[in-house]
Amino acid sequence: MSGITNPDATRIWDEAEVYVIPRNAVTDITELLPATIDDELDARWEFVGLLDGSAGIPVNPEIEITHFDAYGQARYRSKAKKGAIGTAFTALEKNSVTKKFVLPGSTAGKIGAPKGMYYFTCYVLRDEDVATEIWVSTRPALFELGSFSKVEGEPESYEITVHHSNDSSGDVFHVIDQDSAATELAITTTSLPAGVVGTPYSQTLTATGGIGAKTWTKTGTLPAGLTLSTDGVLSGTPTAAGTPSITFRVTDSAAPTANTATKAITVTVTA
Structure with a gap:
């Protein structure tokens, strides 16, 4: 018996949007989840702006694996722990939103040293210009700014590595897509x-x-x-x-x- 392929189940991303909200502005993140893929996001989400399409939104699963050897039997068991997921995005705009996590100073008009900044993150992913998946972090994530250069004739960009935390169930994102079942009324x-x-x-x-x-x-x-x-x-x-x-x-x-x-x-x- 041969398998049945479904090209419509593939994902070829044409567009992505990133929205953030500071952790101190959120009491319950589930209140900010759209009920369906077609619903507008809550107005409290802040739009990051243009993204570097070539950099995309990398998703980096991480896990610590330990292998155990015995006399006469190599690797008789393996164990995994400390699973985590990291993501990233590269912003191209220096706007009112990105200024909050790109070296903010103590006051306006100053550049500050890097520091721990935590945001809930929302990724809206589109295929054929249709919103296909929305990922919302279950917990606030630590933002880490990478190095950037001011080069003549080149766009300045800000690469943000997003260090996500797992919730008590080990989950990292809420996912809303075409197959998402509505939560119980x-x-x-x-x-x-x-x-x-x-x-x-x-x-x-x-x-x-x-x-x-x-x-x-x-x-x-x-x-x-x-x-x-x-x-x-x-x-x-x-x-x-x-x-x-x-x-x-x-x-x-x-x-x-x-x-x-x-x-x-x-x-x-x-x-």
Whole structure:
């Protein structure tokens, strides 16, 4: 039986984009992941700009291998440890983003000595001008600037070696591609602060996972004066006290069958 080839499964990269965000600007990197390959990136990602296409984005797996020999039997076992992945990119622009990791000084107008700088990194890779893969680092990575020259008639470039750290599961990147399954839709709001009769009230319900836009509905009667919008905003000015348990439902835009999630939450209004 012969194997079946699939040329469409190959990758011939035509374009790549690099985005970064400082580690101190991120609380939970999963909040910055696009739900699908076609979604826009969160506005907090900073675009590095033009890249050296000939340098590409090298991916360097690293692992420490130890071989064990015995009398009369060479290499009877081998063990691997300290697996890691390093990447790199070569920026061609000296812009507001690259200035942050290309020898930044203590103040504007100064060049500083190299120092440890940590960024979450996002690679957007395109084949036939179509975004095919997005890689987002699971943890902030150490940026190392290589040497560069100021040569007449030659473009100045900044080679950045990205030293990634593994997360607790040994993973280095979140990957979003055409085959990525959406994460499970779930309501993350667990409780709501109490409202007070006669005082304007507004709280937004939150959910993670799913695909595309989300629509909110409810089962149960809210305290008088409060309403729930389809965007998940519970608002209004309560006119009566109460503590009803409301079942909130969120529905995503998956096709042909949308995903739903529900959660019962007590909505309290005091006099």
